[in-house]
Amino acid sequence: MIPRSFKQWTVPVALLVVLALVPQFSLDIPYVFNGPINTPGTLQLLALCLVFGGVAMSYDLLFGYTGLLSFGHALYFAVGVYITAIAITKWHWSFYAAIAFTALIGILLPLVLGAVSLRVGGIAFAMVTLAFAQAGSILAFKNPHRWTGGEEGLGADYTKLPAGLVGIFNTKHLYWVALGFVTVAFVIVQWAVSSSPGHIWQAIRENELRVEVLGLRPYAYKLMVFVLASFIATAGGVVYLLLLGGATPEVTSANFTLTLLVMVVIGGTGTRWGALLGGVIYTWANERLGDASSSHAISSLPSVLRTPLQQPLFVLGVLFILVVFFVPGGLVRIGKVRRPRTLQRLQEAMQK
DSSP: OOOHHHHHHHHHHHHHHHHHTGGGOOOOOTTTSSSOTTSHHHHHHHHHHHHHHHHHHHHHHHHHHHOOOOSOTHHHHHHHHHHHHHHHHTSOOOHHHHHHHHHHHHHHHHHHHHHHHTTSOHHHHHHHHHHHHHHHHHHHHHOGGGOSOGGGOEEOOGGGSOGGGSSGGGHHHHHHHHHHHHHHHHHHHHHHHHSHHHHHHHHHHHOHHHHHHTTOOHHHHHHHHHHHHHHHHHHHHHHHHHHHSEEOGGGGSHHHHHHHHHHHHHHOTTSSSHHHHHHHHHHHHHHHHHHHHTSHHHHTSOHHHHHHHTOHHHHHHHHHHHHHHHOTTOGGGTTOOOOOOHHHHHHHHHHO
């Protein structure tokens, strides 16, 4: 008999092999991509989809598995983007020294801020995390010591980056880096939620008071998942910097965290594939809808249809509403009869 664990990992491993071979194919999928899948532009889009799929999984650890509604997850993604860029561009550190320092900050910062934020729960927790994220956003815009570049952002010093990750002809290497990131993030998330702390996180989501009655300390477990999720987001920020070659203050905004929430809800909260699927679909749609909005097919429509369809955020908003109403459990639960929990979890998190 085939072990159950082997069956569980057969699909992920097969998918990983297929994705790793993508740069070797010149397949052209009209309307889905703007050119063959092995072209630099398409590979970069696919890499962005993978990065945000991984970051969405990190947010799902908080919201989907533990019931923590954070509005400040963007701060830790921005740490990965900005600290790495500042270290190699302004401080003239080597790439690997910058990565090591960013990893250290990616652990210490959420450890400190999480210890403060988790003293409260529900909507109060959401507001405290939002306050910390807004402070980080203001700091990025204020451009202290000319480190962050203010509104213009900060370009990374490409001479400090590994040669294989610089230039349009090396886009396939960046794609593989993004694939490696999402693979590691997926493995860590699945291992974490299947571990003993992972079971307690899910118990906290369902009934935190009952966990306390059992003699456990929910605070310690919530801080653990907060640091882990934030560190994964920081790693995603580093890969994002490599892909785009610079940092912009948009990654520090509260809108970015709300985007992660939308990704998780669209895909399905607290599921094996939901957040990853939601992150990939949302990122792809956000990029491709911008191109579609300027197409001749849309431009030739009556104004009553053309005007809203030329706004990608409007289309994404409609998609989000349709998923919430007709597939409450997310896209991964299409065709499955299960009790809808997404809106219920959102309400429970805000009431704690």
